[in-house]
Amino acid sequence: MGKPFITREGFEQLHKELDYLWEVKRPEITQKVSWAASLGDRSENADYHYNKRLLGQIDRRIRYLRHCLNDLQVIGFNKQQEGRVFFGAYVEIESDEDESLLQIRIVGSDEIFGRSNCISVDAPMARALLGKSVDDCAEVVTPKGKKLWYVNKITYEKPEWFIEQDIVENSLASDEEGDVEVEQMSDDEQKRIEQEYLKTLVHN
Template sequence: MRSQLITPEGMERLKEELNHLWRVERPETTRKVSWAASLGDRSENADYHYNKKRLREIDKRLLYLRKCIDGFKVIDYHPHMDGKVSFGAWVEIENLEKGLKKRLRIVGYEELIGNKDYISMDSPMAQALVDKKVGDEVIVETKIARFVWRINSIEYVKNPSAQ
């Protein structure tokens, strides 16, 4: 089961999307459906069928977003998080063996889309990193291989509205 956690920035993006769909896209699409329906025969009316389909997609997404907003728990930064990896942290890790460095942020699954440097709280990497400190080495076991990473830095977004 996936974690129902989200960062304040992630929640804000969901609310913005919900607001845009509800106040802009849905009314516009509804007007298009009404206009297309007013033309008469709907059986071969591509505008009508396309916009009815789009309206169903919007309604489905609105329902999903409302459930997310009501069901997710927002995890704000708190000073007790400093010094160890927790939800919302930006973590720089290094694989000395392969000479790789990565900077990742641990977030909820809903925040992953479009953010290549975000990882899910439920991922093996995040699970290995949680509660660790700078200088600690973690072992990440995947189906493919076993990796050892050293934590170089841990940072938190302390004022989400500033980002």
């Protein structure tokens, strides 16, 4: 099984998040945990428990990003893709049913970042569009039945007609997670990650 695909922009965004968590957010929360712990009784210390849980969530996200960035394959534009829908394409499609328009970009599952106009290359819509040219019809199978979409535009450079949506920041302290315990890094793991992280800075 091949490595998951990601665009260059998506890869850089994930690396930017890792940089922020490792260099800024983790030291900040670690300091807060140490300060809260120094106050004494931790059993009713809300600041201590909140920041300790947040630190665990940060560590989990750092582990995920390190694994993710090592496992992803960055895919750039190839001239052979010109005029057809492939990974990384910006596509405008029109519904056969009501002539409504959708403007989307086909990206990797790890780089949607909460944007509704970016779809995973593994999504049914993307699979139906792959290989199509302008004026081709794509049949998308949904739980409500089949729907036809016509391809209006294809480009691999961000077009003016594509409305860029803000990236939804990863929520580390989700209310849904409640008091779930997340394993924090040991000192040995932290040192090992520090060494590996410094190597990535040299290569970049």
